[in-house]
Amino acid sequence: MNQPASAYFMEEQKAPNESHTLSVLVQNEPGVLARVIGLFSGRGYNIESLTVSETESQKHLSRITIVTTGTPMVIEQIKHQLDRMVPVYRVVDMTLTGRSVERELGMLKVRGTGEHRIEALRLAEAFRARVIDATTESFVFEITGNSSKINQFIDLMRPLGLVEVSRTGVAAIGRGAEGM
Amino acid sequence: MSDKSHDPNQMTGAAMIVRALIDHGVQHLFGYPGGAVLPIYDEIFQQSEVEHILVRHEQGAGHAAEGYARSTGKPGIVLVTSGPGATNMVTPLTDALMDSIPLVCITGQVPTHLIGNDAFQECDTVGITRPCTKHNWLVRNVNDLAKVLHEAFYVATTGRPGPVVVDVPKDVQFATGTYHPPRKSDVHISYAPRVKGDAMAVRKAVALLAGAKRPVIYSGGGVINSGPEAAKLLRELVDVTGVPITSTLMGLGAYPASGKNWLGMLGMHGTYEANMAMHDCDVMLCVGARFDDRITGRTDAFSPGSKKIHIDIDPSSINKNIRVDVPIIGDAGNVLGDLLQVFKAEAGKPDLRAWWAEIAKWRARNSLSYKKNNDVILPQFAIQRLFQATRGRDVYITTEVGQHQMWAAQFFGFEEPHRWMTSGGLGTMGYGLPAALGVQVAHPDSLVIDIAGDASVQMTIQEMSTAVQYELPIKIFILNNQYMGMVRQWQQLLHGNRLSHSYSEALPDFVKLADAYGCVGLQATKPADLDGAIEEMIKIKRPVLFDCRVAALENCFPMIPSGKAHNEMLLPAEANDEATAEAFASGKALV
Numbered sequence: 164m165n166q167p168a169s170a171y172f173m174e175e176q177k178a179p180n181e182s183h184t185l186s187v188l189v190q191n192e193p194g195v196l197a198r199v200i201g202l203f204s205g206r207g208y209n210i211e212s213l214t215v216s217e218t219e220s221q222k223h224l225s226r227i228t229i230v231t232t233g234t235p236m237v238i239e240q241i242k243h244q245l246d247r248m249v250p251v252y253r254v255v256d257m258t259l260t261g262r263s264v265e266r267e268l269g270m271l272k273v274r275g276t277g278e279h280r281i282e283a284l285r286l287a288e289a290f291r292a293r294v295i296d297a298t299t300e301s302f303v304f305e306i307t308g309n310s311s312k313i314n315q316f317i318d319l320m321r322p323l324g325l326v327e328v329s330r331t332g333v334a335a336i337g338r339g340a341e342g343m
Numbered sequence: 344m345s346d347k348s349h350d351p352n353q354m355t356g357a358a359m360i361v362r363a364l365i366d367h368g369v370q371h372l373f374g375y376p377g378g379a380v381l382p383i384y385d386e387i388f389q390q391s392e393v394e395h396i397l398v399r400h401e402q403g404a405g406h407a408a409e410g411y412a413r414s415t416g417k418p419g420i421v422l423v424t425s426g427p428g429a430t431n432m433v434t435p436l437t438d439a440l441m442d443s444i445p446l447v448c449i450t451g452q453v454p455t456h457l458i459g460n461d462a463f464q465e466c467d468t469v470g471i472t473r474p475c476t477k478h479n480w481l482v483r484n485v486n487d488l489a490k491v492l493h494e495a496f497y498v499a500t501t502g503r504p505g506p507v508v509v510d511v512p513k514d515v516q517f518a519t520g521t522y523h524p525p526r527k528s529d530v531h532i533s534y535a536p537r538v539k540g541d542a543m544a545v546r547k548a549v550a551l552l553a554g555a556k557r558p559v560i561y562s563g564g565g566v567i568n569s570g571p572e573a574a575k576l577l578r579e580l581v582d583v584t585g586v587p588i589t590s591t592l593m594g595l596g597a598y599p600a601s602g603k604n605w606l607g608m609l610g611m612h613g614t615y616e617a618n619m620a621m622h623d624c625d626v627m628l629c630v631g632a633r634f635d636d637r638i639t640g641r642t643d644a645f646s647p648g649s650k651k652i653h654i655d656i657d658p659s660s661i662n663k664n665i666r667v668d669v670p671i672i673g674d675a676g677n678v679l680g681d682l683l684q685v686f687k688a689e690a691g692k693p694d695l696r697a698w699w700a701e702i703a704k705w706r707a708r709n710s711l712s713y714k715k716n717n718d719v720i721l722p723q724f725a726i727q728r729l730f731q732a733t734r735g736r737d738v739y740i741t742t743e744v745g746q747h748q749m750w751a752a753q754f755f756g757f758e759e760p761h762r763w764m765t766s767g768g769l770g771t772m773g774y775g776l777p778a779a780l781g782v783q784v785a786h787p788d789s790l791v792i793d794i795a796g797d798a799s800v801q802m803t804i805q806e807m808s809t810a811v812q813y814e815l816p817i818k819i820f821i822l823n824n825q826y827m828g829m830v831r832q833w834q835q836l837l838h839g840n841r842l843s844h845s846y847s848e849a850l851p852d853f854v855k856l857a858d859a860y861g862c863v864g865l866q867a868t869k870p871a872d873l874d875g876a877i878e879e880m881i882k883i884k885r886p887v888l889f890d891c892r893v894a895a896l897e898n899c900f901p902m903i904p905s906g907k908a909h910n911e912m913l914l915p916a917e918a919n920d921e922a923t924a925e926a927f928a929s930g931k932a933l934v
Binding site: 198201205243246248249 | 474
């Protein structure tokens, strides 16, 4: 008889999580962001970062950039679930295409005097962060780059009197001449 | 008055709603009035093209519309008021979403200037129904209403069908604006479901099927949703290839139960032969089903040796639970047509004699057997007798949820699609009675039977009043064992026989209840009385509550204990205490 092996000799497969950046082009209409976020919370998907803004006001199009993590099967699901929503035009996996640039903007408030203050300025220069507000005892730095660069800058500012951080989340765009 | 008053397309929002229903060929809608929909009800009063069925609870309207939709292939229409009217619709909307049933639900809303003010009977309807609809809309401007209504019909009925909600504030219903008949530009250009399957994938599928030694077809509700043509093509494919076929709960009737290649339903309470064929097959063709956990059992042990082909209109159904080798995104009927054409042109009928011989051995285990009893009515026996008594009649079956539902699926053979209405995905107790109403409205001269349980039926039993009002002769065939049978079965199997709150201490006298509602009550307590009582029930041209007293402790087998594989089914003959305890020892945490 052609009997397959028992189920119990099988190892449960648990693929490792991957981080993916998805660009989602949507109709800019009331509730569209709630639909996208509701999908993630309702189905238990992760959102690491999310940015959204209208990008083509004539056509009422908004672009949502989502950084999410999951097994390859879950990432595949997320893309299909997003794509079947009525107001969603396109979903592009920027990580899979491999040809995209990602940027994030961070603003950091650092408070200190003396050596700390000078050191903070010196590091800001090295990271190409700009001073966008200053008092005699504080700076607000603006820094742009990929997320890991901003993480690194934040880590360095922490012992120098970091007060607070505001970040935009990741925006991504494909390289080359073609649109998404 | 301006010239506009003579323009026939100038009308109030409320009038637009009724006009849109007429333009979409709607003949019946189910609803319940309230403050925020009074202008629409006023319009309904003044016309005769659309008939409104007044239910007793909004949930009843929703399930009735589902029954209507499933039995006709047309969308079911619901009209309810704001606040509690809308929240009472959440269950039927979720049910319809899970089972891919097209519903168009119009809800009233408080006037736009009151939205967000916690006004009387206000709730965030689009917020609440967002996760339980395919799409929903709040219409703030009367001039958007026609477009939204037409789009709502389109979205509900195309692609993978599903429920939609259009929330219309009361001031928008009163306001006057411009109506237009349905047109293509009403729909979001971002919404374009794929219907045609990829030709390369179809060829791959044919090659797999033609070369298979142990193939099986596993069909689902998608074949029914695709329309009668899809079921015809499925039958032809089975004939041309000679492949055995099984189906999900939702797909029953697409292939006739009397057909020679029929294996019976698969899954947790499916037949042994269907589940073993799924487990041991080398090529699986899944058409319009979604590898639900009630079907697959343990996913890592699901059909380990097979190449899987999956036809589905919804790309998100592909690779969701089970990795497949050949995905084909498209409408079941459309893809089956292509598949059949290529198969006929390029492949011959494979030799499956060895495979059928193996299947014959599994069939011989007789997994649906039960011990006959001359003293008490066994529920399986009751359904078999009901099935026999309805042969040669134009019959539609609905069910509630629980043991009776599984027995109905096992013992009532369906020959045609659209004849079987049951809550599959959501498992909604209380579905069957109002669904039967909807079916009867659509098919006034047919025999419509709700195979019910004593617990489920009480969840929506108030709709008997609707049946009496509209003279809808539905038959509620209650398998009364005084328990929530499936709950009790799980408590016996998984929770040390501690029957926590699964016994109904104070059941109503269903015969007297029927009398109180103004319909007919019948009762059968002995196997010998059953046939006569069923015959009487069928003859009565009024709604009937049939109290069929069945064995209290009968359980539903065969069964795949949850967390187990298809080849680890528990058969009725082997389900003694020890074997059961063993089989269920590790599955407690699963649903």
